[in-house]
Amino acid sequence: MAKQKYYVVWEGRKPGVYATWAECKQQTDGFTGAKYKSYESKAAAGEAFRAGWKGNWGKAGAKQGGAAGGARENRSSGRTGSQTSAEAIDYDSLSVDVGTRGNPGPVEYKGVDTRTGEVIFSCGPISKGTNNLGEFLAIVHALALLKKEGSSKTVYSDSVNAMKWVREKKVSTTLPRDHTTEEIWGLIDRAVNWLQTHTYDNKVLKWQTRLWGEIKADYGRK
Numbered sequence: 001m002a003k004q005k006y007y008v009v010w011e012g013r014k015p016g017v018y019a020t021w022a023e024c025k026q027q028t029d030g031f032t033g034a035k036y037k038s039y040e041s042k043a044a045a046g047e048a049f050r051a052g053w054k055g056n057w058g059k060a061g062a063k064q065g066g067a068a069g070g071a072r073e074n075r076s077s078g079r080t081g082s083q084t085s086a087e088a089i090d091y092d093s094l095s096v097d098v099g100t101r102g103n104p105g106p107v108e109y110k111g112v113d114t115r116t117g118e119v120i121f122s123c124g125p126i127s128k129g130t131n132n133l134g135e136f137l138a139i140v141h142a143l144a145l146l147k148k149e150g151s152s153k154t155v156y157s158d159s160v161n162a163m164k165w166v167r168e169k170k171v172s173t174t175l176p177r178d179h180t181t182e183e184i185w186g187l188i189d190r191a192v193n194w195l196q197t198h199t200y201d202n203k204v205l206k207w208q209t210r211l212w213g214e215i216k217a218d219y220g221r222k
Helices: 021-028 042-051 059-063 131-149 160-168 182-197
Strands: 006-011 016-018 035-039 093-100 105-113 119-129 154-157 204-206
Touching: 006 021, 006 042, 016 021, 016 042, 021 035, 035 042, 093 119, 093 131, 105 131, 119 131, 119 182, 131 154, 131 160, 131 182, 160 204
Parallel strands: 093 154, 154 204
Antiparallel strands: 006 016, 006 035, 093 105, 105 119
């Protein structure tokens, strides 16, 4: 039977002492400059963590698999898309999300500073729409705002469909155009037109909810 090991993460997504390699890897895989090392006892790991990485991590750590070189640097293949699941959060960014009451139903959305949670913009409630249409509007709103400010900040969304629509510069929805949806369709038409007449350098990335928890702009209505 394999002996229990404990893993110290000095530099990673959430520094601490972990009882399994899987937990350690979750904190360090893809994190540039990660510093971590395994120990034979919980006491030794705790002491090393409190002492800090200097003197505990380096050549010896590399032999244990803890060298920074063991952490792969991941890059997105395009400006709009999803990054690898283990990539670190870019906190110099905006995060967007939608709040709905029914789907379709009243829709509102907002964009927040990913680091602080400060609300940067919000819109709604819009009388009738869908979750994905709200997400699409939120992303385009963020891109337009950042374009106006001359900012290259990343935009995070947890909606794959909305990100696809932004990339394709069109929406694909079953929501009918009628007197009850006139408000949101007016906003959608404006957003699509903006995408078709503007360029942007910002990355639009998928928020990794499974790894990072709910997106910072979440309305908490689940």
